[in-house]
Amino acid sequence: MNNPAAPDHAVPPAQGSLAHWLAGHGAVASDMGATLLSLIEPLNLLAAIKSLATGRYVFASPGLDRLFERSESSVVGSVDNDLMRAEEVVAMRRVEQAVMAQRSVTVSEHRLELGGRRREFTVTRAALGTEFVLSVWQERTEERHRESHLQRALQQLEQQQKALEQIRRELQQGSGRDEVSGLYLQAQFDDALLREIDLSTREHREFALVIIALDPAPAAIQALGEEANQRLLEGMGRMLRANTRAMDAACRVGHSRFAVLLSGVGLATAHARMEQLRRQCMAQIIVLNGQDMGLSLSMGVCSFPHTASKQDELWNASEAAVHEAQRRGGNQVVLASIPFGA
Incomplete structure (x- = not known):
């Protein structure tokens, strides 16, 4: 007799991947957020998810670690004060508050001093539920030059x-x-x-x-x-x-x-x-x-x-x-x- 077909088993997402984060926060990540993130990660864009309760990043693309020169530690678990100057942090928080208040996708421009060089970014943000905010970073430094x-x-x-x-x-x-x-x-x-x-x-x-x-x-x-x-x-x-x-x-x-x-x-x-x-x-x-x-x-x-x-x-x-x-x-x-x- 033929053996019955073995039941399908879904492969669990790799630890630390974006899919892994979504699996642990499915109740928080809205359908829109899940769709956006599934598009962002394969394209290797600079993306991050921040907890508004703690101000800490719970997900960050590998490119953000390189951007902020976090070779020994990750952007994940960090707050903006660990990564940026005080006036840059204020600008980030102001936009995040507007995103959560308006519940709409917001695009803003930011200039950061990184490694002794001023770099310019377009950051697109969207709310994920009521506790998290998604940000997608696109560098514009060379374009602006x-x-x-x-x-x-x-x-x-x-x-x-x-x-x-x-x-x-x-x-x-x-x-x-x-x-x-x-x-x-x-x-x-x-x-x-x-x-x-x-x-x-x-x-x-x-x-x-x-x-x-x-x-x-x-x-x-x-x-x-x-x-x-x-x-x-x-x-x-x-x-x-x-x-x-x-x-x-x-x-x-x-x-x-x-x-x-x-x-x-x-x-x-x-x-x-x-x-x-x-x-x-x-x-x-x-x-x-x-x-x-x-x-x-x-x-x-x-x-x-x-x-x-x-x-x-x-x-x-x-x-x-x-x-x-x-x-x-x-x-x-x-x-x-x-x-x-x-």
Whole structure:
């Protein structure tokens, strides 16, 4: 006869493991706490459970022993006063009291002096029943250092941009150019456009007219006021001056609008050049008060003679294409339609 199958026996959790702690405190650890802890331990994050009655840690991830340099003794059984400075302990207790009072998950930032070095942590806490609190630690020290270095670099870039714009304004005084963008005024641009129409008509060649509109800035940028708009206009001027040839022309035609004349260029080439410019502008860093504001553009491109052959018709075609780009959500280049007919 076959022997009956031996009954299954659950393997007891290892002494000192998180599963062992839960087994001994099942009445205390809520379902939420058990779920959170079962996720935390396999990921080897810094996690701890503290008894509020005694203030002592009843569970601590191995990483916390290393963090607090507890090579001979464990964080388990310790109180915060054994591990941290007095002001750090006060900050920890204040957040723990808020967690227990509100009965909600709370995220807080803490700076600890460990081994002569300041280290920064994000600590997420949740109540386990009424007597214990779970804390999950994530170190942010290196991330904060990178953010600090980036902020200093942005501040330096902002100072350089301001200095360069001031020098440009001083150099172009009396030159008849727009003071903010450094580009042609519209009267000069209109003259250049008329000459291009005449030349292209006589030589049977193409050129392109592009109208560029700054897309509405996010609310956070708009809150910075007119100075933010001026920085964006200055940045747009720098980009157009750097990306137009000597035979081209660029001007500011409105509060947040620009026009570009691309001499001897067909519609397809003009589209490719403006798409490249749009991408470059997106990558351009324009800084105000240490904040990168970004530069998003809508562009409308028309060509002579395929789209239109008269000055006002060219303007109207480019404007219609800009409106279409904005209607589609902005930050794109739209070609003006080519009329077919008599």
